[in-house]
Amino acid sequence: MNKINSKNLIWVPWMRRALQLASLGEGETSPNPLVGAVVLDKEGHILGEGFHSRAGSPHAEIEAFAQAGNNAKGGTLIVTLEPCCHHGLTPPCTEAILKSQVQRVVVASNDPDKRVAGKGISTLKKAGLEVINGILKKEADYQNRAFRFRVKTGRPWGVLKWAMSLDGRTSLSNGESKWISSSKAREYVHQMRANSDAVIVGGGTVRMDDPLLTSRGIANSEPLRVVFTKSLNLPQQAKLWDTSVASTFIAYSSIAERNHLYQFPDGPKRIVLNKSEPIELLEALALKGCNRVLWECGPRLSSAAISSGCVQELAVVISPKLLGGEPFGTPLASLGFKSMEEVLLLNQVLLKRIDQDWLMQMCIPQFQD
Numbered sequence: 001m002n003k004i005n006s007k008n009l010i011w012v013p014w015m016r017r018a019l020q021l022a023s024l025g026e027g028e029t030s031p032n033p034l035v036g037a038v039v040l041d042k043e044g045h046i047l048g049e050g051f052h053s054r055a056g057s058p059h060a061e062i063e064a065f066a067q068a069g070n071n072a073k074g075g076t077l078i079v080t081l082e083p084c085c086h087h088g089l090t091p092p093c094t095e096a097i098l099k100s101q102v103q104r105v106v107v108a109s110n111d112p113d114k115r116v117a118g119k120g121i122s123t124l125k126k127a128g129l130e131v132i133n134g135i136l137k138k139e140a141d142y143q144n145r146a147f148r149f150r151v152k153t154g155r156p157w158g159v160l161k162w163a164m165s166l167d168g169r170t171s172l173s174n175g176e177s178k179w180i181s182s183s184k185a186r187e188y189v190h191q192m193r194a195n196s197d198a199v200i201v202g203g204g205t206v207r208m209d210d211p212l213l214t215s216r217g218i219a220n221s222e223p224l225r226v227v228f229t230k231s232l233n234l235p236q237q238a239k240l241w242d243t244s245v246a247s248t249f250i251a252y253s254s255i256a257e258r259n260h261l262y263q264f265p266d267g268p269k270r271i272v273l274n275k276s277e278p279i280e281l282l283e284a285l286a287l288k289g290c291n292r293v294l295w296e297c298g299p300r301l302s303s304a305a306i307s308s309g310c311v312q313e314l315a316v317v318i319s320p321k322l323l324g325g326e327p328f329g330t331p332l333a334s335l336g337f338k339s340m341e342e343v344l345l346l347n348q349v350l351l352k353r354i355d356q357d358w359l360m361q362m363c364i365p366q367f368q369d
Helices: 006-023 059-069 093-100 118-125 137-143 144-152 185-192 202-211 258-263 278-287 300-306
Strands: 035-041 044-050 077-081 104-109 130-133 157-166 198-202 224-229 248-253 269-273 292-296 315-318 347-354 358-365
Touching: 006 035, 006 044, 006 059, 006 077, 006 104, 006 137, 035 059, 044 059, 059 077, 059 093, 077 137, 093 118, 118 130, 130 224, 137 144, 144 157, 157 185, 157 269, 157 300, 185 315, 185 347, 185 358, 198 202, 202 224, 224 278, 278 300, 292 300
Parallel strands: 077 104, 104 130, 157 292, 157 315, 198 224, 198 292, 224 248, 248 269
Antiparallel strands: 035 044, 035 077, 315 358, 347 358
């Protein structure tokens, strides 16, 4: 936790509540951030609360004021992100805050969007409001790490996941891989998809596994399903070509053999890339409003995504099984390292038990914001 002035400790529990509210919009708000808000009266009693549920819907502050009604005058607004001060799909939140006549605004973190970036807080201060900034900033920044990363870099936050045995295998030598992990662990993966804006696989995964890549109904709107291919050598029949359940994009190089496209149904949309590199794909997905993408691909594409800085976080399910065999079915191909001084050292390691399996979540510090 970042250091907080002792007189401001009173706001910490309320900010935790606001962060909890913000998390309710997980997977639904892109390209917008996650935001939660709480309105208190003069005595510190709660009047209203809200969260941003979807791009284009009212912002968290507006939802909280709607519950508070006309009783917010002289009170306090607790909000996880600096209030916006520009006209987008909705009016500026700073206008609603001034209209409410609260006397104080408590903020967790500044908005990195250049349309705001301190201007929201400055507007409130110039109007005479007390603004307390930085309450649970570290927690708020982590919650919005995907949004902040996209604003800074122009590409989504990348999460790479795989499931493997205790001896580091993702399949048997004959390619059999269903199922290494438990059904509970696979349900967790469905939740990860629900929290993502796009799920990316390579052509090899489509040919071998014929995946569906949905959240199995967890998400209100399913993530985009993206097939990243250099050759367009894809099967004519695949679950991903049925776009009645979720949108599918085929991303391919401009020099790929386009005659293959005629064998696919009309449902999948196209993304044409110049060099068909992972970073180029993510830049294209950022333009489509993606804050977070989930890589569910084979070893070569996984390694390429890591090497190009397109993976910031790993989610690895480890099952207490031994598959054995010669080197085969490993989660990654070569990363080109020649010495132990070159290898990637992961941090922020979290370990969680899921039924018989273990989930390890880690970040790659070299490729973070």
